[in-house]
Amino acid sequence: MTTNKEIVRRDPEEIWTEGNLDAIDEIFxxxxxxxxxxxxxxxxxxDDYREYVETYREAFPDVEYEVETAVAEGATVVVRYTARGxxxxxxxxxxxxxxxxxxxxxxxxxxxxxxxxxMWTSYDALGLFQELGLIPSVEELGEEWNTN
Numbered sequence: 791m792t793t794n795k796e797i798v799r800r801d802p803e804e805i806w807t808e809g810n811l812d813a814i815d816e817i818f819x820x821x822x823x824x825x826x827x828x829x830x831x832x833x834x835x836x837d838d839y840r841e842y843v844e845t846y847r848e849a850f851p852d853v854e855y856e857v858e859t860a861v862a863e864g865a866t867v868v869v870r871y872t873a874r875g876x877x878x879x880x881x882x883x884x885x886x887x888x889x890x891x892x893x894x895x896x897x898x899x900x901x902x903x904x905x906x907x908x909m910w911t912s913y914d915a916l917g918l919f920q921e922l923g924l925i926p927s928v929e930e931l932g933e934e935w936n937t938n
Contacts, residue, residue, distance in 0.1 A: 802871055818906045822907055823835065824908075854875065858872060869897050897910065897912070
């Protein structure tokens, strides 16, 4: 029997890193709900999640997720990860920069009857935007403020 932790690990490892989007239909329930505070359209459904993954994988086609910790208790599984990839495609209106980025995050999943039914995601979006040059870093802001 597959454990909830094994089901959840398929998301970062198989869907995100390997790009197997067909696995979304296998492991996510049809009534899946995604909670992403960085999205204006929150909450989102399974089709929205597929588009979310496609968007990021097109922008960072070599993305690799490293699951650093996975903890399961009952229907809840929490994953802490680091994602790394190279910005090679358009992302949020930004042309490819060629920058290699590293972003950490955590996700909490609920698994019912062998399917992921709900997910809450939180990642370092500010750090990602700084690595891509969309937002200045604190150091850059400090230098700018000190020269004025």
